[in-house]
Amino acid sequence: MDLNYFSEPQEGPWRAAAAVGVSAVLFVIVALLLHRAGIMLVRRLARNRPYTTNALKCGYRPSQLCAVLFALRLVLTGAPENTPLLVQLSRIDSVLLILALTWLAISCVNSISGTIAQINPVDVADNLRARRLLTQTQVLTRSANAIIGLLGLGFVLLTLPGARQFGASLLASAGMAGLVAGIAARPVLGNFIAGLQIAFSQPIRLDDVLIVKGEWGRVERITGTFVVVRIWDERRMIVPLQWFIENPFENWTHTSASILGTVFLWLDFSVPVPQIRAEFERVTRASSRWDQRVCVLHVTDANEHGMQLRLLVSAQDSGTAFDLRCELREAMIAYIAANYPDSLPRLRPVLDAPGPHEPSLGKRPTRVADSPAP
Numbered sequence: 001m002d003l004n005y006f007s008e009p010q011e012g013p014w015r016a017a018a019a020v021g022v023s024a025v026l027f028v029i030v031a032l033l034l035h036r037a038g039i040m041l042v043r044r045l046a047r048n049r050p051y052t053t054n055a056l057k058c059g060y061r062p063s064q065l066c067a068v069l070f071a072l073r074l075v076l077t078g079a080p081e082n083t084p085l086l087v088q089l090s091r092i093d094s095v096l097l098i099l100a101l102t103w104l105a106i107s108c109v110n111s112i113s114g115t116i117a118q119i120n121p122v123d124v125a126d127n128l129r130a131r132r133l134l135t136q137t138q139v140l141t142r143s144a145n146a147i148i149g150l151l152g153l154g155f156v157l158l159t160l161p162g163a164r165q166f167g168a169s170l171l172a173s174a175g176m177a178g179l180v181a182g183i184a185a186r187p188v189l190g191n192f193i194a195g196l197q198i199a200f201s202q203p204i205r206l207d208d209v210l211i212v213k214g215e216w217g218r219v220e221r222i223t224g225t226f227v228v229v230r231i232w233d234e235r236r237m238i239v240p241l242q243w244f245i246e247n248p249f250e251n252w253t254h255t256s257a258s259i260l261g262t263v264f265l266w267l268d269f270s271v272p273v274p275q276i277r278a279e280f281e282r283v284t285r286a287s288s289r290w291d292q293r294v295c296v297l298h299v300t301d302a303n304e305h306g307m308q309l310r311l312l313v314s315a316q317d318s319g320t321a322f323d324l325r326c327e328l329r330e331a332m333i334a335y336i337a338a339n340y341p342d343s344l345p346r347l348r349p350v351l352d353a354p355g356p357h358e359p360s361l362g363k364r365p366t367r368v369a370d371s372p373a374p
């Protein structure tokens with residue numbers, strides 16, 4: 001009896017497995033060499049080109065993994081049918097290849113976002129264009145990454161027969177659960193659409209100065225679902241994206257960061273307005289915070305107690321305007337107190353005589369009025 005008759009069917013699959021393993025090693029080595037050669041060639045051609053350079057840097061590892069998995073895919077496709085675990089290995093390689101391609105696509109998108117941030121720095125005086133581009137880039141990058149991730153997950157599930165059957169049965173029996181899930185997903189979809197609207201119409205941008213619900217702050221971060229507003233006292237306000245589409249708010253840097261600031265003073269009618277105006281203009285011109293655009297003093301109101309002076313100045317941004325207002329307020333109060341002390345407001349009691357049915361206990365204070373001294 002020929003003993004090889006029984007041994008060949010048992011040794012044949014393992015011989016095929018050994019051949020597949022050797023082929024896989026050779027194909028992987030060739031793929032790595034070709035990948036390295038291709039990267040070196042592209043680097044030489046893309047020298048001094050920031051977009052391509054950053055894309056190569058971010059996509060080096062993902063593309064290397066894709067090359068290795070694609071080489072294994074070629075080996076498994078040409079492997080004999082009697083190779084042990086051939087179907088399982090092919091399925092695993094397909095899933096890993098899809099995940100690697102997803103990683104590569106996300107890395108390329110992130111490299112574009114990083115390059116735009118590198119070319120357009122925001123730490124400059126006139127950063128309006130940079131903030132506009134960064135806002136669009138961040139929102140679109142997060143949206144693109146979400147779409148790429150969903151597509152990658154979908155292709156992975158399509159390669160798994162069990163997952164396809166589970167998805168079909170889930171869709172067939174959704175019923176009320178599908179309706180509830182759709183209602184529950186409305187806020188997520190609403191924020192996603194609001195993010196796209198903000199990216200293109202740009203009611204807000206990164207580092208914009210906003211008044212949101214009575215709070216003054218700057219836009220610190222824009223995510224795919226919410227906006228982080230850094231309040232002036234270093235608190236953080238988290239606001240959903242959809243809120244900025246559905247509600248009015250103040251944006252102090254929508255077209256320009258320059259802004260007007262006001263200081264109000266209540267003084268007596270006897271104060272000489274020309275002298276106050278001259279001192280106000282002198283202090284404003286001497287301040288480094290003034291941007292030399294607006295410097296105006298007007299009497300804007302008057303009542304039975306005195307008159308109101310409005311000191312209007314301009315500054316390059318809201319923070320500088322606040323400091324300039326405080327500086328002017330302090331300087332003008334000191335000037336008026338030193339030269340026209342009787343023109344400053346005082347608190348004084350208003351004395352009334354007792355009524356006809358009240359005992360005469362002398363004069364008594366009944367209220368306090370905030371009025372300038374005579």
